[in-house]
Amino acid sequence: TQLLEQSPQFLSIQEGENLTVYCNSSSVFSSLQWYRQEPGEGPVLLVTVVTGGEVKKLKRLTFQFGDARKDSSLHITAAQPGDTGLYLCAGRHGGSTLGRLYFGRGTQLTVWP
Amino acid sequence: KAGVTQTPRYLIKTRGQQVTLSCSPISGHRSVSWYQQTPGQGLQFLFEYFSETQRNKGNFPGRFSGRQFSNSRSEMNVSTLELGDSALYLCASSLGDRELNTEAFFGQGTRLTVV
Numbered sequence: 001t002q003l004l005e006q007s008p009q010f011l012s013i014q015e016g017e018n019l020t021v022y023c024n025s026s027s028v029f030s031s032l033q034w035y036r037q038e039p040g041e042g043p044v045l046l047v048t049v050v051t052g053g054e055v056k057k058l059k060r061l062t063f064q065f066g067d068a069r070k071d072s073s074l075h076i077t078a079a080q081p082g083d084t085g086l087y088l089c090a091g092r093h094g095g096s097t098l099g100r101l102y103f104g105r106g107t108q109l110t111v112w113p
Numbered sequence: 114k115a116g117v118t119q120t121p122r123y124l125i126k127t128r129g130q131q132v133t134l135s136c137s138p139i140s141g142h143r144s145v146s147w148y149q150q151t152p153g154q155g156l157q158f159l160f161e162y163f164s165e166t167q168r169n170k171g172n173f174p175g176r177f178s179g180r181q182f183s184n185s186r187s188e189m190n191v192s193t194l195e196l197g198d199s200a201l202y203l204c205a206s207s208l209g210d211r212e213l214n215t216e217a218f219f220g221q222g223t224r225l226t227v228v
Contacts, residue, residue: 031215033216033217035219040201040222040224041221041222042117042119042203042219042220042221042222043156043203043219044219045216045217045218045219048216088156090156090217092215096169097169098168098169098209098215099144099146099161099163099168099169099207099209099215100146100158100161100169100171101146101148101156101158101205101217102158103148103155103156103158104155105155106155
């Protein structure tokens with residue numbers, strides 16, 4: 001059973017379209033991180049959100065942490081082929097499990113030129 | 114600042130053998146955690162070491178073990194390899210000392226194939 005549920009699992013869109021990826025849980029997280037991973041490589045950290053209701057923008061990417069710190073979303077505006085990759089959300093509970101990240105299954109995004 | 118370095122990048126082993134993977138964290142980072150990534154299960158947490166002590170452990174059998182050295186470098190060992198152990202093994206490092214310092218940075222991974 002995954003602690004974090006990501007949706008959709010697959011997304012195939014044309015260049016220029018907008019998209020949103022969701023990451024949901026019944027658990028409260030002290031922080032949540034988003035990563036992008038290319039085939040055969042390790043995940044690359046995009047952003048960390050720690051405060052309920054927090055919104056962070058990274059160029060065309062907008063990340064939001066839910067008010068209750070149980071869910072998050074990633075919105076990409078005007079997607080480009082270079083955005084193609086596996087997007088992963090990962091949460092931390094803090095306390096005794098501080099060093100552990102709980103990952104969602106990921107969203108495989110393909111952006112066609 | 115150098116990133117997280119994992120060696121080797123690729124390994125092919127036979128069932129029943131054992132394997133040791135290495136991870137050098139970012140300088141100054143004391144927490145090293147290990148994950149197994151497979152297409153079917155995604156990223157699964159193996160264990161985490163902080164200042165040479167195992168601080169967290171996932172639900173993997175005892176064939177999976179690890180350790181951390183005084184310079185924060187970490188190794189993980191898998192004994193009696195099974196076909197199902199074929200995966201990308203990822204190491205992540207972070208400062209790890211308090212909640213504000215938990216951003217995790219991953220290495221490129223070691224691709225283990227068991228035949």
